[in-house]
Amino acid sequence: MSEQIVKRVVIAGGGTAGWVAAAALVKQLGPMLDITLVESDEIGTVGVGESTIPTSRRFHQLLTIDEAIFMRETQASFKLGISFENWSGEGSHYFHSFGQIGRPSTWMADFHHFWLEARDKGFGGELGDYCLELKAAAAGRFATGPDATVQHAYHLDATLYARFLRRLSEAAGVRRVEGKIAQVEQDPESGFLTALVLESGTRIEGDLFLDCTGFRALLIEQALGAGFDDWTHWISTDSAFAVQTRATEPAVPYTRAIAHQAGWRWKIPLQHRVGNGIVFCSDFLSPDEARQQLLDAVEGEVLTEPRLIRYKTGQRRKVWDKNCIALGLSSGFIEPLESTSIHLIQVAVAKxxxxxxxxxxxxxQAERFNAQARHEMERIRDFIILHYHLNSRDEPFWQRCRDMTIPDTLAERLALFGEAAHAYQAADDLFRVDSWVQVLLGQGLTPRGYHQLARMMPQDELRQALAGVRDNVAAAVQTMPRHADFLQSYCPAGEA
Known part of the structure; x- marks a missing residue:
């Protein structure tokens, strides 16, 4: 153990990871710390993470961030889930919403078991009929406030988000130093980091260093050699193009994830523009082909030059090594399918x-931190693999995903659901039972059996109970304004 009292925190790199860390640390521990963030305007950030999950709301509450102000300043819109299109072949569609399906059932069985019983009896409709967030998203409606209980997240401009957090951080006492890092100094005996040396010759000494240098992993890997577990045998997409377009229609409250022959493409609507991208495996689609495919698919005026991002899926073996902690892309990367990148930054900072x-x-402390990070990343990894592995497309890329060996932890989940419709959320798992159920069913896994508790209900009683939930959802959706109208009244954004 280092007996060095930790007061000086040095954050290497800005972007979303760096400024999320700075804002949270100065808000919660500010009087006890001296926080310096080093970044260079000459080094670009990936800046693609424009879609979040509901945990971002809780993180913002910790920072006492006003939602309407944050949304105005980041051109944000609301997000109720993800529309998955063509994942089981052209024309297929399902929705992964953030909401609760149905109503809380007994401790013995979740709601979807009752729905499965109704379906076997020839009634019950679609599972999505019982989810407020899903039906509101499909109708393009949204509302939030004291009387609204929808689970929502955000579509935001990542560059504006970092700028917003930077203003909060600097106002609270974080010191920003402009410059490129030329050298990382270490103690010759312990190997602990002692200072960052900039190209200008400036030395930034610290007690604890946060590596937010992105895929370069300048501190955690280049200096410390923490190691990397490669997951490309499970998630073989390795490249993405991102491009922004002018909006041609009102923003909808959901992300679109549209499968293609060698991956998928995203469409994320903000208030004044749309974030678009294509994720692909370069074994099956060349960068030139992917770029052209993206440009052929987007709508509206192209505002930026398509930017190629190459990545490797996997996790740093140690995200906390000696007195360095990796956050964001420097700690590892899965891929953007379920919008978990910003969440992983926020939860790491909270821990x-x-x-x-x-x-x-x-x-x-480091071992516990690493174990928690490893567990969370592996469970998210499994959820992402699920989308690829359970598919019925016939292209070579998708056949490879379908035929590959999957992690034992995911194989167990698939077996449990396939046998008895059993889904679970273990301690510290990010995705809830409702998320697993929506994606498992959406990707085509029909369970052979389910809990028989619903058979104890008279059929008329079950039919009436389900109809009551379905009708309540439909009525609630009808009271909501259009998403675009709500944005205009709640958080209208000026021109970026």
Whole structure:
């Protein structure tokens, strides 16, 4: 254990990861820390993470961020889930919403077991009929406030988001230093990081260093050699193009994920523009072909030159090594399918705040932090693999995904659901039972059996109960304004 009292925190790199860390640390622990962030305007950021999940709302609450102000300044719109299109062949469609399906059932069985019983009896309709968020998204409606209980996240401009958090951080006392990092100094005996040396010759000394340098992983890998577990045998997409277009229609409250012959493409509507991208495996689609495919598919005036992003899926073996903690892309990357990148930054910072090593960096703290990070990343990894593995497309890329060996942890989940419609959320798992059920069914896994509790209900009673839930959802959706109208009244954004 290092007996060095930890007061000086040095954040290497800005972007979303760096400024999320700075904003949270200065808000929660500011008086006890001296926080410096080093970044260069000459180094671009990936800046693609324009879609989030509902955990971002809780993180913003910790920072006492006003939602309407944040949304105005980041050109944001609301998000109720993801529309998955063509994942089981051209024309197929399902929705992964953030909401609860049906109503809480007994401790013995979740709602979808009752729905499966109704379906076997010839009634019950679609599972999505029982989810407010799903039906509101499909109708293009949204409302939030004291009387609204929808689970929502955001579509946002990542560059504007970093700029917004930077203003909050600097106002609260974070010091920003402009410059490129030329050297990382280490203690010759312990190997602990001691300072960053900039090209200008400036030395930034610190006690704890946060690596937010993106895929370069300048501190955690280039200096410390923490190691990397490669997951490309499970998630073989390795490239993406991103491009922005002018909006041609009102923003809808959901992300679109549209499968193609060698991956998928996204469409993320903000208030004044649309974020578009194509994710692909370069074994089956060349960059030139992917770029052209994206440009052929987008709608509206192209505002930026398509930018190629190459990546490798996997996780750093140690995200906390010695007195360095990797956040964001430097800690690993899965891929953007379920919009988890910003969440992983935020949850890592929250855990750091909970276990901050004020009295010195200890091995036990680092090991616990690494174990939690590994568990969360592996469970998210499994959820992403699920989308690729359970498919019925016939192109070579999709055949390879369908035939590949999957992690044992995912194989167990598929077996449990296939046998008895059993889905679960373990401690510290990100995705809830409703998420697993929507995607498992959406990707075509029909369970052979389910819990028989619903058979104890008289059929008329079950029919009436389901109809009541379905009608309540439909009525609630009708009271909501159009998403675009709500944005205009709640958080209208000026020109970026």
């Amino acid at each position: 750091l705040i909970q276990s901050f090593p004020f009295s010195g960096v200890g091995a036990a």
